[in-house]
Amino acid sequence: MSSPAKHNCSVCSLKKICLPTGVGKDELERLEALVQDTKVHHTSDEVIRQESPFRNLYAVKSGMYKSVKLNDLGEERVVGFHLPGDIIGLDAIYTKTYSSSLVALTTSVLCQFNYDQLVLLSAKMPTLQAQLMRLSSKEINIANAFQNxxxxxxxxxxxxxxxxxxxxxxxxxxxxxxxxxxxxxxxxxxxxxxxxxxxxxxxxxxxxxxxxxxxxxxxxxxxxxxxxxxxxxx
Amino acid sequence: MSSPAKHNCSVCSLKKICLPTGVGKDELERLEALVQDTKVHHTSDEVIRQESPFRNLYAVKSGMYKSVKLNDLGEERVVGFHLPGDIIGLDAIYTKTYSSSLVALTTSVLCQFNYDQLVLLSAKMPTLQAQLMRLSSKEINIANAFQNxxxxxxxxxxxxxxxxxxxxxxxxxxxxxxxxxxxxxxxxxxxxxxxxxxxxxxxxxxxxxxxxxxxxxxxxxxxxxxxxxxxxxx
DNA sequence: CGATGTATTGAGCATACTCAATCAGTGTGG
DNA sequence: CCACACTGATTGAGTATGCTCAATACATCG
The missing domain is CATH 1.10.10.10 (Winged helix-like DNA-binding domain superfamily/Winged helix DNA-binding domain)
Known part of the structure; x- marks a missing residue:
């Protein structure tokens, strides 16, 4: 299902759109230290189970994932697709449980951030705090995109x-x-x-x-x- | 169109769902000081113009507003309705301009917060930072609500x-x-x-x-x- | 090579849209 | 005060878009 891998934000090609955006070079090390592990998944692997308690935000490092929501009638609905650099789980900050399951669509890699630790760090790093708000704001725009x-x-x-x-x-x-x-x-x-x-x-x-x-x-x-x-x- | 009014978060009935949620009593005064003004609007008043530069978040104090988006073909679309306690403008943090116009649906009152000042204050107030993230997260959930x-x-x-x-x-x-x-x-x-x-x-x-x-x-x-x-x- | 999952194509039908008329409520001016 | 227009809501009739159900094609895999 998954295997650990070494990680380093500073050499990641996605730092321009991911969490590190705007974070200074010296501060980046502290953010990197927070990435608990980086996991490889394969097609159809379920990474997050709907309704499970929210603890981590995830960043797609490579590949692609889908978020799937099951309603009370047992009907499935794909809520979104996640590309490299996307942050997953921002909607669960409010609900405290993940609102959908996360499934890998191909061989993919995910970085994991403990949210509480991220909040503690962001209190000391205004640039990280700003990026968290920007990414959350971006997610609102994505969710509204299909209205037209x-x-x-x-x-x-x-x-x-x-x-x-x-x-x-x-x-x-x-x-x-x-x-x-x-x-x-x-x-x-x-x-x-x-x-x-x-x-x-x-x-x-x-x-x-x-x-x-x-x-x-x-x-x-x-x-x-x-x-x-x-x-x-x- | 609008007239100034006195404001006080601590006596506002909406503090349980609005920005002050989780903010301590002593800290509340600093947040209150940030509310630049509170304006009364009437039916059909346009409060925010689509595409104008983002500077402020707004909180509905009373009444109701709608967000209206105009596309390149001149077609109008109501993006959302805003009830008392709702925070307006979170989606514009990312885009840096308001993505829709805000129109009062009845006699309504709005509180205005300068975002830059709010960010500065939240850097010193972890509870306010947490609530900003919670509200942003909530907005993602609202936007996803109609998917089903x-x-x-x-x-x-x-x-x-x-x-x-x-x-x-x-x-x-x-x-x-x-x-x-x-x-x-x-x-x-x-x-x-x-x-x-x-x-x-x-x-x-x-x-x-x-x-x-x-x-x-x-x-x-x-x-x-x-x-x-x-x-x-x- | 059959078996499975995925994608495409076809035919019939139902849902919701369009267009048009009517109705109700509100405001205006003679 | 009432006739008139104006806006918003409703009702009706016909139609088109996209769904359902079913069959077929295609690819991958054991």
């Missing part, structure tokens, strides 16, 4: 555009995407049937907006993709 | 249930609700046509789940309302 979409086309275009933008933010390609998640997962996340996902992807392909082969996607026309989201005009 | 709803009935039931729960949290009635917003606003917020709102409210009434007269709603059967949200079973 009305039609299935807009929802799916919005999802792809968003994934592309997050990839770009991390220095990855914004046009060449690997969908580590299944169509089923995408469908669950944006609230539509997997069959509709297929049909609209086909439509995007025949309009030369993108090419998709299994789980590899190439965006040909980012501008028209943006128009399809219903957020911008031609 | 599939059908129009579930969306509307979820909206009413949520409003009822937030009312209860503030010590107001959970069964007697005043809808300060229009049907149009509700429709925009939960993403459906105002006509459908009418029809489903009618359906809830004929099923004796609630009674609605203009903008006054009485919830008769909270249990069946919860079932209608699709989050619980009979």
């Amino acid at each position: 979409a009305q039609t299935a086309e807009q929802k799916l275009a919005g999802f792809i555009h968003n994934l592309s933008a997050r990839n770009a933010e991390r220095g990855f390609s914004s046009t060449q995407l690997i969908l580590s998640m299944s169509r089923q997962d995408i469908a669950s996340h944006i609230g539509m049937a997997p069959e509709t996902i297929s049909r609209i992807l086909k439509q995007f392909q025949s309009n030369d907006i993108l090419i998709i082969n299994k789980r590899e996607m190439k965006i040909l026309d980012p501008a028209r993709l943006l128009i399809s989201t219903g957020c911008a005009h031609a | 709803a599939q059908t129009a009935e579930q969306k509307l039931a979820g909206f009413i249930h949520n409003l009822s729960a937030r009312n209860a949290e503030r010590g107001f009635s959970s069964t007697q609700l005043i809808l300060s917003m229009s049907r149009q606003d509700i429709a925009s917020h939960i993403g459906m046509a105002p006509e459908t709102i009418s029809r489903i409210l009618k359906q809830f009434q004929s099923n004796d789940i609630l009674i609605i007269n203009k903008r006054e709603m009485k919830i008769l059967d909270p249990a069946r309302l919860l079932i209608s949200t699709g989050c619980a079973h009979a």
